[in-house]
Amino acid sequence: MKILERYQGWLHVVGWAFFAGLPFLTLPSFLWNQQDLLSIGMAQLLTGSVIATCFYYNLRRLTPDFLATQHLNRFVLTLLAMLLVVGLVRIGSFYGFPPGVHYSPRGRRRQFSPWPGALSASLSFGFAMILSSLIALIRHHARLRDQQQQMALGKVSAELAMLKLQVSPHFLFNTLNNIRWLARQKxxxxxxxxxxxxxxxxxxxxxxxxxxxxxxxxxxxxxxxxxxxxxxxxxxxxxxxxxxxxxxxxxxxxxxxxxxxxxxxxxxxxxxxxxxxxxxxxxxxxxxxxxxxxxxxxxxxxxxxxxxxxxxxxxxxxxxxxxxxxxxxxxxxxxxxxxxxxxxxxxxxxxx
Incomplete structure (x- = not known):
């Protein structure tokens, strides 16, 4: 765990780099041209930026607030709203950065639809939300464990202080009795x-x-x-x-x-x-x-x-x-x- 915490910055960088490059590894061969790569790259960059923003919002705010308040309706509605935003951004990027025109071997023109891209973005969003919620849950349990340990240490410290206080007055009482005895004997x-x-x-x-x-x-x-x-x-x-x-x-x-x-x-x-x-x-x-x-x-x-x-x-x-x-x-x-x-x-x- 300490090693992961030490290098978590690099893990985030590598993870988002893999996320951004994954669509290009699965492109069919007929899309490997300059215009298509530019269009897909711009759409992926825009959509990925929105998903990354949702990821960190869920990690640092949404899931921690849900774990603290247990407001399920607010949690679910916020996730659905973010999913809708991701879908709209993906569809909008399709029309803003249209792919090139391609023909099949029989000479038929290929028709591109924005919905497969929207579905892919939704799946990516779902994976990102699950991962960020798991990380937030692990951090939440770690904080609870630390708090319990601090409470236990505080309880032990209080018990020790109480025991010392019980020893000291008992000792002082006997010592004063001894001095009183000496004073009576002059x-x-x-x-x-x-x-x-x-x-x-x-x-x-x-x-x-x-x-x-x-x-x-x-x-x-x-x-x-x-x-x-x-x-x-x-x-x-x-x-x-x-x-x-x-x-x-x-x-x-x-x-x-x-x-x-x-x-x-x-x-x-x-x-x-x-x-x-x-x-x-x-x-x-x-x-x-x-x-x-x-x-x-x-x-x-x-x-x-x-x-x-x-x-x-x-x-x-x-x-x-x-x-x-x-x-x-x-x-x-x-x-x-x-x-x-x-x-x-x-x-x-x-x-x-």
Missing amino acids: SQKTEDAVVKLSQLLRYMLYQAQRDRVPLTQEIEHLHHYIDLQQMRLNDRQTVDFVVTGPVEALEIEPLLFIPFVENAFKYGLHGQETSHIQIRLVVADNELLFSVQNPDFTTSGASSEDSGIGIANVAQRLTLHYPGRHTLHYGTEAGKFNIALTLALHQEMVNV
């Missing part, structure tokens, strides 16, 4: 917590709205969040965040990991019991493995209603952004809640 870490929060909000406002961000920025965002959370931890609550592999050369959809980490801090810490959160991010051969393990201190109600919201949103975003290129497993085993996310990032290399 902790000296409150100011540092506000600074960390401003860094997180700056990332969410200016970087997370992009389709892709450098993986290093996403990791830095996780560090800021973990630092903010660690301000309220006691000696029995520890966090281990380890990053390995060539993370500098990759990009990723923003805010994919933060719901998992947020979920670990919200439901994996206990005030009286030892709690340890283990976070791993490993990159090898353009494949990323992100895992989180934490104790499961959730109640059945909280686990089913709250803790799964962020994970469910990330699962939907993964389906939209990494179809067939990710695996996500999570669940509780032996009192530990585990999350394991694998991403194929071969198409997310940073442009340098």
